[in-house]
Amino acid sequence: MRIEVLGSGCPRCKQTYKIMQMAVVETGKEVELIYETDINKIISKGIMATPAVAIDGKVVISGKIPTLEEAKQLIQNTQ
Template identity: 60%
Template sequence: MTKKIEVLGSGCARCKQTTKVMEMAVKELGIDAVVEKVEDINEIVNRGVMATPAVAINGKIVFSGKIPSLEEAKALLSKS
């Protein structure tokens, strides 16, 4: 089953870096996943995110407030 990874944020440099880190983690782990950006502020607020960047896997917020390290990203993907 393909995992859906969403990076929620306004499109700032931190959000773009988070997207790159998540894409690298997917590639290194060799998992079937799609990484998408969510930049709609209303959508972000409606999902309860108070600090960006945030990461959601299959619709569940699993990380927010800072850029995850590659190891943190891989751990998030392995748990989900």
């Protein structure tokens, strides 16, 4: 599984990355976690609001910081 946190590097984006890191640890899943700050790559994915999270190329969160529980659910519900 590949999870991308997409954002400009602002505090909200950094917080989203930290939450996703904690969720990965707590779920124990094998995950490649990436923090993407390249604005051109973010726009190319059609994201207009950050922070955003994409799992295996599909944007699942845009414009908000997920809770730890939301992040864990996203990871657990993705095969």
